[in-house]
Amino acid sequence: MKLELRGITKRFGALVANDHIDLTIEPGEIHCLLGENGAGKSTLMNVLYGLYKADEGEILLDDHVIHFNGPGDALAAGIGMVHQHFMLIPVFTVAENVMLGHEPVKGGVVLDLPTARTLVREISDRFGFEIDPDDLVENLPVGAQQRVEIIKALARDAKVLVLDEPTAVLTPQETDELMVIMKQLAASGTSIVFITHKLREVREVADRITVVRLGKIVGTADPSSSTTELASLMVGRTVDLTVEKDAPKLGAESFVVSNLTVLDATGHRLLDDVSFTIREGEVLAIAGVQGNGQTELTEAILGLRTGVRGSVTLDGRELVGASVRDSLDAGIGFVPEDRKKDGLVAEFSVAENLMLDRSVGEPFAKGLNIRFDYLEEFADKAIEEFDIRTQGATTLAGRLSGGNQQKVVLARELSRDLRLLIASQPTRGLDVGSIEFVHDRIIATRDSGIPVLIVSTELDEVLGLADRIAVMYRGRIVGIVTPDTTRTRLGEMMAGIEA
Numbered sequence: 001m002k003l004e005l006r007g008i009t010k011r012f013g014a015l016v017a018n019d020h021i022d023l024t025i026e027p028g029e030i031h032c033l034l035g036e037n038g039a040g041k042s043t044l045m046n047v048l049y050g051l052y053k054a055d056e057g058e059i060l061l062d063d064h065v066i067h068f069n070g071p072g073d074a075l076a077a078g079i080g081m082v083h084q085h086f087m088l089i090p091v092f093t094v095a096e097n098v099m100l101g102h103e104p105v106k107g108g109v110v111l112d113l114p115t116a117r118t119l120v121r122e123i124s125d126r127f128g129f130e131i132d133p134d135d136l137v138e139n140l141p142v143g144a145q146q147r148v149e150i151i152k153a154l155a156r157d158a159k160v161l162v163l164d165e166p167t168a169v170l171t172p173q174e175t176d177e178l179m180v181i182m183k184q185l186a187a188s189g190t191s192i193v194f195i196t197h198k199l200r201e202v203r204e205v206a207d208r209i210t211v212v213r214l215g216k217i218v219g220t221a222d223p224s225s226s227t228t229e230l231a232s233l234m235v236g237r238t239v240d241l242t243v244e245k246d247a248p249k250l251g252a253e254s255f256v257v258s259n260l261t262v263l264d265a266t267g268h269r270l271l272d273d274v275s276f277t278i279r280e281g282e283v284l285a286i287a288g289v290q291g292n293g294q295t296e297l298t299e300a301i302l303g304l305r306t307g308v309r310g311s312v313t314l315d316g317r318e319l320v321g322a323s324v325r326d327s328l329d330a331g332i333g334f335v336p337e338d339r340k341k342d343g344l345v346a347e348f349s350v351a352e353n354l355m356l357d358r359s360v361g362e363p364f365a366k367g368l369n370i371r372f373d374y375l376e377e378f379a380d381k382a383i384e385e386f387d388i389r390t391q392g393a394t395t396l397a398g399r400l401s402g403g404n405q406q407k408v409v410l411a412r413e414l415s416r417d418l419r420l421l422i423a424s425q426p427t428r429g430l431d432v433g434s435i436e437f438v439h440d441r442i443i444a445t446r447d448s449g450i451p452v453l454i455v456s457t458e459l460d461e462v463l464g465l466a467d468r469i470a471v472m473y474r475g476r477i478v479g480i481v482t483p484d485t486t487r488t489r490l491g492e493m494m495a496g497i498e499a
């Protein structure tokens with residue numbers, strides 16, 4: 001099926017998120033949309049999926065103009081979308097999730113449970129998804145849940161599949177599996193619109209690349225272009241993808257974690273006897289496949305978990321048993337892995353979000369009153385410094401693009417007086433230009449004599465930032481190594497293979 005977007009324009013108030021966009025998606029092609037944070041990629045896809053109504057322009061399928069009044073119409077026309085935040089019901093089985101929206105109702109398209117089960121099995125076998133229709137969705141790893149979303153779309157006969165940053169939440173192995181699946185789908189005639197900030201993935205699967213900047217299409221790129229070429233096309237300037245840093249100037253061992261254990265409600269060890277230290281002016285990066293205790297580690301340090309045993313000290317002050325307020329006041333800056341859930345309040349403005357985490361009182365408040373003049377000035381400065389693409393400080397954080405939401409969290413945490421920075425997946429969802437900026441800021445924090453704990457599933461990021469690397473596997477630290485360790489060895493450690 002040939003899909004054509006002609007002159008699509010979408011405005012949010014005075015902001016033109018999509019400015020007369022023309023785009024053609026040929027049958028069976030993988031078409032990558034590249035563009036910096038806030039360029040308008042997700043907005044365009046939401047128009048295509050019927051979630052937003054375009055102010056101008058039209059959508060054509062096989063040369064016929066079509067009108068969508070919602071995602072139901074888009075689905076019926078053969079356009080499927082896999083969201084980054086899955087829309088599945090965790091307590092339902094795979095087949096039940098696929099059936100949703102197709103229950104036997106009068107006048108509707110019926111998909112009963114036995115048919116849904118057969119369909120899941122058929123699609124899974126055809127593309128090697130390894131999904132059992134009777135598995136409960138909540139028991140599946142993230143990569144498998146994503147495959148269920150794809151099955152859901154294919155079960156509705158999707159001819160065009162939109163994947164909006166699908167690899168942001170995947171492990172490297174799951175990402176490789178998804179790349180294979182995408183190629184198979186394209187070979188079977190499904191068209192794929194693929195949005196990603198990871199240039200390696202673009203080079204691996206793209207048949208065609210379209211570059212969007214400030215709501216406009218600025219050109220196309222050849223998939224055989226180098227990552228450096230793609231990066232500069234995307235953000236309009238040269239980007240240095242390697243992290244430049246001097247040897248660390250190490251100070252005191254100011255952050256000490258000793259025998260830290262986290263138990264769940266049933267007494268199961270989520271974090272098992274973890275010990276490490278970080279010196280002033282040093283970056284320790286935790287490498288590991290997501291779900292091996294990293295989340296529990298950072299949450300335990302911050303005081304967000306119960307069932308914590310052992311000790312965590314910052315500048316000699318014990319933090320186990322302390323409140324989150326105490327930890328923040330001790331000087332911990334925290335960038336959580338899930339910005340939507342833990343990093344921001346979507347209904348608060350950008351400025352209000354930049355003020356969160358602060359102790360009550362000066363300079364943001366006088367008595368019980370917020371000092372709005374100070375807040376505004378502070379927010380404007382942070383917006384400029386961190387290049388947060390927003391209409392202004394009073395815009396609601398939930399209205400920003402994903403990457404720009406991440407920049408709000410980073411701006412807030414990096415602008416406090418820190419004694420320790422903990423950053424989980426600090427560059428998730430960021431474009432290459434912003435990644436370069438954030439990496440520079442993290443190194444500057446280290447160079448100002450602050451200990452830094454990075455948690456990242458991106459091996460490139462770990463290798464670029466770390467002075468030492470601690471590898472986590474099944475709740476334990478299996479080794480602490482230097483950044484000249486080979487990727488192969490790190491991969492083995494991440495899989496729990498001993499030397």
Ligand SMILES: Nc1ncnc2c1ncn2[C@@H]1O[C@H](COP(=O)(O)OP(=O)(O)OP(=O)(O)O)[C@@H](O)[C@H]1O
Pocket residue numbers: 012015017035036037038039040041042043044389390399400401402403404429
């Ligand atoms: N519902 C909305 N209301 C107001 N403005 C919005 C809304 N959705 C998006 N925008 C704005 O439209 C612009 C484009 O955002 P969009 O999410 O499409 O960017 P993107 O290219 O997908 O970015 P990212 O790579 O960060 O995900 C941004 O300036 C964003 O703040």
